Amino acid sequence: METLQFGEIKLHWLNGGVTHMDGGAMFGVVPKPLWSKKYPVNEKNQIELRTDPIFFQYEGKNILIESGMGNGKLSDKQLRNYGVNEESNIEQELAKLNLTPDDIDVVLMTHLHFDHACGLTRPNGDAYDSVFKNAKIYTSITEWNEMRNPNVRSKNTYWEMNWKGIESQIQTFQDRIEVLPGLHMIHTGGHSDGHSIIVFEQGDERLVHMADLMPTHAHKNPLWVLAYDDYPMTSIGQKQEWIPKGMTEGAWFTFYHDAIYRAIQFNADGEIVDVVKRNI
Secondary structure: OOEEEEOOEEEEEOOOOEEEEEHHHHHOOOOHHHHOOOOOOOOOOEEEEEOOOEEEEEOOEEEEEOOOOOOOOOOHHHHHHOOOOEOOOHHHHHHOOOOOHHHOOEEEOOOOOHHHHHHHEEEEOOEEEEOOOOOEEEEEHHHHHHHHOOOOOHHHOOOHHHOOOOHHHEEEEOOEEEEEOOEEEEEOOOOOOOOEEEEEEEOOEEEEEOHHHOOOHHHOOOOOOOOOOOOHHHHHHHHHHHHHHHHHOOOEEEOOOOOOEEEEEEOOOOOEEEEEEOOO
16 A cells, blocks of 8 residues: 655555556557557557545545445446456455545545446445445536436446435535645546546645546646547646646645556656655
8 A cells, every 4th residue: 555645644545446448548649659658558558547546534534536446336348348357445455544434534536437436336236335425425516417417428437326326425516625624626627527636735735636637647748638538628728737837836746547656746847756656
């Protein structure tokens, strides 16, 4: 379990499972000879993408960023197509911290695509129960509305089994919300219409969780956006705003998907000055 000390807060990366997605789709129009120098790719042209939630304690609350892949929810075909050879181990990971899923108070969901939201519910017969039943689950109102009413494109990633059973726990916001002092969720759009990032401030220290606007360290270039992005020009604009700002402020950038790094700190010129590597 990798950790990052951020001010007086310690962040923990929990094992939430893994996917292996097509590298071309993950880097959009960027030619493979360029992106493959930045991120490893297998013989099937797939790249490894972790789905590992970040846990921390703050203001007396137990908090998660994202929820992992969950367990027992994907068909054999889905497991194969999404390259899932490892599902969530969240309960066991929380046990190492002397906690259970019932102890989670807040879940911050940057968006509700299946690879972020499958861990919110678990199968119970023909229904689905909340995994973090005592938590408030934060997401933008735009994301929550589309989750329940997906269009012809988004229905492939917004699944009823990931929202049925948690409706009473959802806390929505329009543009931005300060969940706790210094802990902000900001609606950006781009990857999805309701996508949000997380900005955490502790004194002079900053942390930016770009979520799927910058799913890996190899996506730092503002023009390197995903073919999965619903609004790529919005993604580019938001990356142009938040990445340079974070670099200038010496912020830590944290990752949910990156298989190499958990967090990176850049200088104002975009050079890496500190990292938290994933233990492989």
